[in-house]
Amino acid sequence: MIELQALTFRYAGADRDALHDITLTIPDGAFLGIIGPAGAGKSTLAHCLSGVIPHAVRGDFYGAVRVDGLDTADSRLTDLSCIVGTVFQDVDSQIISSVVEDELLYGLENFGVPREEIEERLTFALEQTGIAPLRHRAIASLSGGQRQKVAIASLIALRPKILVLDEPTGELDPSSSRQIFSLLRRLNRETGMTVIVVEQKIMLLCEFAERLIVLSDGRIERDGTVREVLGDIAGLEAIGVNCPRSARFSSLLSEKTGRPVPVCVNADEAVEAARRLIG
Amino acid sequence: MTDLFQYVPGNTPLHRMNPITKILLTLSVCIAAFLTDNLFVLLFLLVFDLMIGVVAGAARKAFSIFRGLFKVSLFLFVLQALFVRRGNRLFWIITDEGLLTAASVVLRLLVVCLPLALVLTVTQVSDIANAMVQVLHVPYAYAFTLTTAIRFIPQFMEEMSGIMEAQTARGVEFDSQNFFKKLGMLLPLCAPLLISSVRRTGATATAAEVRGFDLRTRESGYKRYGFGLVDLAALLISAALITGAVLIP
Numbered sequence: 001m002i003e004l005q006a007l008t009f010r011y012a013g014a015d016r017d018a019l020h021d022i023t024l025t026i027p028d029g030a031f032l033g034i035i036g037p038a039g040a041g042k043s044t045l046a047h048c049l050s051g052v053i054p055h056a057v058r059g060d061f062y063g064a065v066r067v068d069g070l071d072t073a074d075s076r077l078t079d080l081s082c083i084v085g086t087v088f089q090d091v092d093s094q095i096i097s098s099v100v101e102d103e104l105l106y107g108l109e110n111f112g113v114p115r116e117e118i119e120e121r122l123t124f125a126l127e128q129t130g131i132a133p134l135r136h137r138a139i140a141s142l143s144g145g146q147r148q149k150v151a152i153a154s155l156i157a158l159r160p161k162i163l164v165l166d167e168p169t170g171e172l173d174p175s176s177s178r179q180i181f182s183l184l185r186r187l188n189r190e191t192g193m194t195v196i197v198v199e200q201k202i203m204l205l206c207e208f209a210e211r212l213i214v215l216s217d218g219r220i221e222r223d224g225t226v227r228e229v230l231g232d233i234a235g236l237e238a239i240g241v242n243c244p245r246s247a248r249f250s251s252l253l254s255e256k257t258g259r260p261v262p263v264c265v266n267a268d269e270a271v272e273a274a275r276r277l278i279g
Numbered sequence: 280m281t282d283l284f285q286y287v288p289g290n291t292p293l294h295r296m297n298p299i300t301k302i303l304l305t306l307s308v309c310i311a312a313f314l315t316d317n318l319f320v321l322l323f324l325l326v327f328d329l330m331i332g333v334v335a336g337a338a339r340k341a342f343s344i345f346r347g348l349f350k351v352s353l354f355l356f357v358l359q360a361l362f363v364r365r366g367n368r369l370f371w372i373i374t375d376e377g378l379l380t381a382a383s384v385v386l387r388l389l390v391v392c393l394p395l396a397l398v399l400t401v402t403q404v405s406d407i408a409n410a411m412v413q414v415l416h417v418p419y420a421y422a423f424t425l426t427t428a429i430r431f432i433p434q435f436m437e438e439m440s441g442i443m444e445a446q447t448a449r450g451v452e453f454d455s456q457n458f459f460k461k462l463g464m465l466l467p468l469c470a471p472l473l474i475s476s477v478r479r480t481g482a483t484a485t486a487a488e489v490r491g492f493d494l495r496t497r498e499s500g501y502k503r504y505g506f507g508l509v510d511l512a513a514l515l516i517s518a519a520l521i522t523g524a525v526l527i528p
Contacts, residue, residue, distance in 0.1 A: 056485040081489040093482035096490070098286065098430045102405045109499040110491030118501055136288055140433040158490070 002026040002049060002162065002194070007063035009044060009053060018044040020218040022063070026196065028161075031188045033209030033226075034198045037240035040215040042198040043089055046166045048072070049196060051080035067162065082111065085160030089167045089198075091144070091151045100126075100134050100142075100150050107158045125157035128183050130176065144171040152180060156187070162194040163187075169201060177201060181208045203244050206230065206265045214241055227263045246270040253277060285433065286403045292509045293335040293401045298410035300510040301402055305394040307517035311524035312390040318379070320527050321386040324520070328393040335401045344396050345389065352385040359384050404429045409500040419495050427483065431476070438475060442468050 007022040019041045026032055034042050047053040051072040054061040065072040068083050088094045097103040104125060108118050126132040129149045139147060148171045155163060163184070169177035185208050187193045199205050205212065205226075212229040214222035216239045222229045229236070233243050233251040246264040250273050254261040257277060264270040288294075293301070312324055332341025359381035366376025408422035446468070447453050455461050 050489065052485055052489065056481075056488070076493075077485075077488050078491060078493040081491060084489075086489050088482070088486060090479075090482060092434065093479045094486040096430075096483065096487050097405055097426070099403055099405065102403070105501050106487075107490040109501050110495045112494065112499070115501065138285060140285065140437075154490070 001028050001068065003064075003066045004048070005064045005066075007048060007065060008060075009048060009062070010060045011044075012058040012060075014059070017218050018059075019048065022218075022220055024213070024220065024223070026194065028194055029188065029192045030194050030196075031185065031208065031210045032194075032196045033205035033212045034196065034215060035200070035202055035205060035212065035241055036215035036221075041218040042215055043166050044218075045215065046086070046164050046196070046198050049162075050084045050086040050164050051075070051077050052086065083160060084162045084164060085155040085158050087151055087155050087163075087165040087168050089170065091148045091171070094151050095139055095147065098138055098140065100131065100137050100139060103139060103150055104154045104157050107154060111158060113158075121157045121159070125153040128156065129153040130179060145173065145176060148172060149176070149180070156183070159187075159191065160193070162196070164196045164198075166198045167200060168197065169199065169204070177204055184208065202242060206244055206247070214239060216240065226265055230263045230265065249274075285400070287337060287340070287400050289336050289401065291334060291336050291401070293331070295507070295509060296401075296513060297414075297504050297506050297510045298402050298407045299414050299504070300506070300513045301398050302407065304513045304517050305398045307520050308394045309391045311520040312387045314521065315524040315527065316383060317527055318382055318386065320524055321383060321390060324390045324524075325386060325393075327520070328390060328397070331394065332397055335397060337397060337400045340400055341393060341397060344393055348389055348392055352388060355388065356381045356385045399429070406502065406504070409502060410504040412497055413500055413504060416497065419497070419499075423487070423492070427480075431480075434479075435472070435476065439468070439472055442471055 002025070004022050004024040007019055007024075008017050009019045010017045022045070034045060036042050044053065047057060048065050049067070051065075051067070053059070054073055055077040061073065067080060070080060070083070072080055095103055096106055101122070104122050105118070108121060113121065123132070126135055129152055131146060131149045131153060134142065134146060134150070139150060142150065148168065152165070152168055155165075165184075169180055172180065181197075181204050184195050184197070188195045197205065197209065209226060212222070212224065212226050213220055214229060214236065221239055222232070222236070230243060230247040233248055236243050244265065246266050246269060249270045250261045250264040253273060259277065261273050261277065262269075264273050296304075308324060308328065312321060315321060329338075329341055329345070332338050335341075360373055360377045363374065363377035363380045364372075366374035366379075368374050369378070404426045408426045411417040411425075412419050412422050443453050446464075451464055453461065453464060455464070
């Protein structure tokens with residue numbers, strides 16, 4: 001479980017808080033999506049969850065973040081990393097090795113995964129992220145999207161209890177993005193891994209995440225299930241969050257007809273809602 | 280240039296050799312080149328280097344490095360020939376000893392540079408680092424520094440060309456033929472390149488830390504590096520090269 005208590009963070013030299021008075025509890029096994037306009041503090045929040053803030057970033061840190069009972073400010077980053085796996089937004093600076101296989105091996109070797117288990121985990125992560133044919137390729141020769149998959153695979157192989165991903169599909173095409181999200185959902189459901197994703201692609205988040213947090217200006221503006229959050233389209237758009245068309249459609253439908261229409265998170269639900277109204 | 284230090288996969292005896300043996304062989308060639316003053320021995324070492332390139336399946340690369348070094352070598356040769364004053368005058372200010380010294384300096388440069396580039400063609404840097412930690416008991420932090428330095432070369436190049444493209448798009452003429460003009464345009468790029476690199480290095484250090492950098496021990500490496508017959512042969516060749524360089528006057 002992750003608990004944030006009155007967390008406030010201001011980067012060194014900045015004139016305003018990047019995060020302000022954030023109190024939040026994320027239970028084990030959650031699939032949480034974090035959205036918000038640019039500069040809302042999404043990446044800062046992700047860094048706070050993984051302990052990178054306050055350990056590797058300078059600034060004023062107030063409040064407390066507890067991950068599985070460990071206070072991130074008092075624990076070593078190494079101890080935290082045994083619990084929380086992090087995929088950073090800047091993929092290139094996250095990659096440590098020159099070859100795909102070595103990149104995946106790096107964490108497995110460091111965390112002392114038994115030798116007989118390593119190959120199985122390696123193959124699983126490579127296959128599930130769709131990069132098995134790239135296993136022996138030099139990372140410098142890969143495209144941005146392929147590198148992103150390598151970064152995700154290297155964390156998936158570690159099977160952390162909590163996985164934090166900062167815009168993991170930023171460089172991926174729509175089908176690869178879906179593939180990664182499906183994989184995250186499967187890991188979440190089958191192994192109970194807590195998945196926390198910062199993402200701009202709201203459609204994907206709405207389809208896969210169970211809970212959505214909307215950040216704006218370093219504050220939590222909305223926190224609830226996907227349908228709860230999407231229930232207030234006008235409010236979200238005022239914050240600067242682009243809502244899925246299906247949700248906008250159901251909201252319009254309700255507004256124009258004056259009848260209650262459930263929030264639709266995908267096209268099928270929108271069609272169903274329209275059909276029910278007509279017939 | 281970017282592919283100069285890049286690993287080329289393969290299954291030649293050189294690829295299968297223990298990374299430590301490869302480094303020893305490389306060092307032996309370098310030591311032999313500095314121990315001898317005999318031009319024929321140096322020529323033999325150069326041919327040996329090129330042969331290694333052929334065996335490694337990287338003949339084309341070996342020759343392209345050879346070609347790449349040619350201009351520098353020519354410059355060095357002229358410089359040495361002009362400045363060495365000993366020996367008998369042949370013509371103008373050129374002496375026979377000057378020519379001999381120039382030739383041996385140039386040959387030595389070629390002999391030393393080739394295997395250093397080739398060893399990275401047939402060995403992954405991570406293997407060199409892991410083998411250094413496992414076999415030579417080098418602390419992992421030092422090995423990591425080596426791998427990171429080499430891994431950053433292509434990234435550096437990529438970033439440099441990115442900055443150059445951005446500048447070209449804004450009208451800077453990087454395609455100028457004038458060397459000094461080009462140099463003048465490149466120098467201001469060093470600052471942004473350095474700043475972005477330092478920033479990236481910090482981020483990479485954090486990335487390494489959150490994936491258990493501090494937990495790594497000598498036994499952590501998954502791959503094991505054994506010694507085989509091909510390593511024995513390479514060690515014998517290394518010994519022979521050094522002995523030959525010492526014994527042949």
